[in-house]
Amino acid sequence: MKFTALTLETVTESGTGATEFSFVPKRPLTFRAGQGGLIIVPGGGAKPFTFVSDNRTGHISIATTLQSGSRFKRALAGLGIGDQVHALGAIGSLPSLDPAESQVFVAQGIGMTPFLSIARSRDRLNATLLHVGAPHFFDEVARATSGNAEHHHHRESLKEAVRRTIIDRPAAHWFLSGRPDFVAACAVQLADAGLPARLIHKDTFWGMRTTTPGYELAHA
Numbered sequence: 496m497k498f499t500a501l502t503l504e505t506v507t508e509s510g511t512g513a514t515e516f517s518f519v520p521k522r523p524l525t526f527r528a529g530q531g532g533l534i535i536v537p538g539g540g541a542k543p544f545t546f547v548s549d550n551r552t553g554h555i556s557i558a559t560t561l562q563s564g565s566r567f568k569r570a571l572a573g574l575g576i577g578d579q580v581h582a583l584g585a586i587g588s589l590p591s592l593d594p595a596e597s598q599v600f601v602a603q604g605i606g607m608t609p610f611l612s613i614a615r616s617r618d619r620l621n622a623t624l625l626h627v628g629a630p631h632f633f634d635e636v637a638r639a640t641s642g643n644a645e646h647h648h649h650r651e652s653l654k655e656a657v658r659r660t661i662i663d664r665p666a667a668h669w670f671l672s673g674r675p676d677f678v679a680a681c682a683v684q685l686a687d688a689g690l691p692a693r694l695i696h697k698d699t700f701w702g703m704r705t706t707t708p709g710y711e712l713a714h715a
């Protein structure tokens with residue numbers, strides 16, 4: 496794992512309430528699409544983020560929401576172009592994708608970021624996309640997937656879509672990303688439907704708590 500200085504190059508608003516920060520690393524920071532690192536911001540501390548850039552470009556980008564107003568997010572929002580942060584990486588639990596296999600991506604809100612990086616880093620994807628909550632980067636990832644892409648506002652309709660997709664894509668590998676309670680609930684649904692553990696891959700954003708029931712769908 497490397498500790499690398501990153502210089503902020505651009506800040507882009509997504510239109511759905513997410514902000515993307517793109518940095519130039521001082522030394523090359525290689526990562527597999529879907530991995531990320533610990534980002535250390537002066538005055539804000541350190542938090543883990545998925546790198547959302549195309550891993551062939553040499554840039555390092557992260558995407559997040561700033562609404563919590565936490566010390567970390569205030570420090571991040573206060574960065575100017577040319578300011579420096581540090582990254583420790585690469586880390587991440589998602590395996591690399593086998594292009595010969597079919598995949599199903601299931602994301603909650605900003606949990607879309609591993610799939611954004613995968614979409615940007617590959618020329619072609621044999622994947623179905625199921626997204627619930629705030630539609631961060633849905634359009635961009637949907638364009639990159641060759642299979643069905645659905646956005647859902649409610650957990651119940653997502654569950655129904657998962658049910659249908661299990662039948663439609665019986666041999667698919669499932670990639671789950673979002674808050675811990677969301678990822679755990681999806682994994683239970685898949686296991687209960689008889690999917691073997693080797694087909695279920697989890698990326699848990701463990702820093703993100705669910706504050707009140709339903710909050711995660713409205714604001715994630």
Ligand SMILES: Cc1cc2nc3c(=O)[nH]c(=O)nc-3n(C[C@H](O)[C@H](O)[C@H](O)COP(=O)(O)OP(=O)(O)OC[C@H]3O[C@@H](n4cnc5c(N)ncnc54)[C@H](O)[C@@H]3O)c2cc1C
Pocket residue numbers: 531542543544545546557558559560562563564565566567568587605608609699700701702703704705706
């Ligand atoms: C492997 C990994 C990858 C990750 N990748 C990403 C990523 O790509 N993008 C990303 O955004 N996050 C990612 N995270 C989560 C990230 O590290 C932070 O935990 C997350 O962004 C929340 O940071 P915060 O400072 O806003 O949270 P905190 O201030 O610690 O708050 C935690 C949660 O409390 C709630 N909350 C706190 N204050 C308020 C408020 N005022 N109003 C409403 N709700 C509130 C929110 O649900 C918030 O998410 C990842 C985590 C892991 C482990």
